[in-house]
Amino acid sequence: MMLSPCKRELEVAELLAQGGWPNACAPELRAHVSTCRRCDELILVTLAFKKDRLEAIGVPTVASPGALWWRAQLRRRNEAVERVGKPILGAQIFALTTYVLIAIAFLAFQARNGIGWLTWLEEFPQVHALHLEALWPSAFLSSGWTLLLLIPLLATAALLSGVALYLASEKGIGSRE
Amino acid sequence: MTWESVLPNALAGDAPRAAETPMDSDAFAGFYERSARPLWAYLARVSGDPSLADDLMQESFVRFLYASRPASHFAEGEVAGRRYLFRIATNLLRDHWRRPKVSSIEEAPQEFLAASASSVRADSQAILGPVLTLMRPRERELLWLAHAEGYTHKEIAEVTGLASASIRLLLFRARRKIARLLLEQDEKCGRQS
Numbered sequence: 001m002m003l004s005p006c007k008r009e010l011e012v013a014e015l016l017a018q019g020g021w022p023n024a025c026a027p028e029l030r031a032h033v034s035t036c037r038r039c040d041e042l043i044l045v046t047l048a049f050k051k052d053r054l055e056a057i058g059v060p061t062v063a064s065p066g067a068l069w070w071r072a073q074l075r076r077r078n079e080a081v082e083r084v085g086k087p088i089l090g091a092q093i094f095a096l097t098t099y100v101l102i103a104i105a106f107l108a109f110q111a112r113n114g115i116g117w118l119t120w121l122e123e124f125p126q127v128h129a130l131h132l133e134a135l136w137p138s139a140f141l142s143s144g145w146t147l148l149l150l151i152p153l154l155a156t157a158a159l160l161s162g163v164a165l166y167l168a169s170e171k172g173i174g175s176r177e
Numbered sequence: 178m179t180w181e182s183v184l185p186n187a188l189a190g191d192a193p194r195a196a197e198t199p200m201d202s203d204a205f206a207g208f209y210e211r212s213a214r215p216l217w218a219y220l221a222r223v224s225g226d227p228s229l230a231d232d233l234m235q236e237s238f239v240r241f242l243y244a245s246r247p248a249s250h251f252a253e254g255e256v257a258g259r260r261y262l263f264r265i266a267t268n269l270l271r272d273h274w275r276r277p278k279v280s281s282i283e284e285a286p287q288e289f290l291a292a293s294a295s296s297v298r299a300d301s302q303a304i305l306g307p308v309l310t311l312m313r314p315r316e317r318e319l320l321w322l323a324h325a326e327g328y329t330h331k332e333i334a335e336v337t338g339l340a341s342a343s344i345r346l347l348l349f350r351a352r353r354k355i356a357r358l359l360l361e362q363d364e365k366c367g368r369q370s
Contacts, residue, residue: 017327041356048359049324052305056218059227063235065209069202071235072242 006038016046092165099161106154200242209238212259215326220266222309222325223317229273237266263326264336267318274314304366308358316351323348 012033015021021043022030033039200208216237220230241262309317315337322328322336330348334341 041352044356044359045320045352046324048305048308048355049320052222053215053218053321053325056221057214059221060214060217060231060234062209062213062217065206065238066202068209068235068238069205069242072239075239075243 006036008032008036009039009042012039012042013046016043016050021047095161095165099158102154102157106150109150205242208255208258211255212262213238215259216262216266219263219321219326220270222321223314224270224273225310233266233269233273236269237262240265240269260328260332260336263322264338267336267338270314270318304359304362308355308362311358312351312355315347316354319344319348320351320355324352 008029011029012021015025015029018024025033033043213234217230217234220233220237221227224230224233241258244261244265312320318337319333322333323330328336330344331341333339333344333348337344339347
């Protein structure tokens, strides 16, 4: 399809935009329109659309602007809450990672000193079966009080971080709702 | 540190954004009053579905207010603000067309448009209604923006996201097509009467 430009198209378009067609149109331009297919189509289509627009804008019953304003503010606020939630999620991930690292370190420590544990486990039923001292593993006594303190400490840390994670998650879910 | 103590700070972070927008709720109410109906007309005629136009119009205004830089659009004046609003509406309309089975706006079957056009016809007795159902959605967009809203090619490019250079040809083709359909419709009506 070839684009055949018409030099007077802009003139006709301006006249239509100002609502000057056909009354304010010069006879000479009107004569041009009657011979120019492009200008004729422009007038036909523009008038049809303008008429339809006039009819269409009378149809809707528009909602209250206040409700839309409120909805936009609410959405903005929710976005702010979400923005706040991101660092908290990061803190939770950090806490969980720390906890896992501590657990790994503990297991590594135990693996290095594991022989003592195994020895104690093997000896337990035979040698110290009915004595209260039997509850104290020999590995403990050999490595001193360090391990005895480390285990409850790690257990407490694990318990507290679990509780902290749970509370933070609950709070996060609650505030999002 | 609780959420409640953090939240006001985060909201305060929005303060510069809120301060830079010259639009308060009263200004918005005025803008809404002047823009809602033309926007609805655009959405209803392009989609062929008045109830969809209702939904998309509201969503367009909410997104307009929620936009990251409303000030920059509105600082250029209400005309620029309205153009931005039409752009949001056009994108929403395309998202809507993409969501169902059809994969793109261009592939939307015209039968679907024709089926939902009866309500439009009920709203308006204009001759344009039935003819619009025979046009592709993109052609409707271009024609409406150019001839009903009176936008220039550059403005249409801004609203639709198409290249400014291609608007001229697309619009020319669409106008030729609808002019032919309008004449045919006119002849049909003439014969019936």
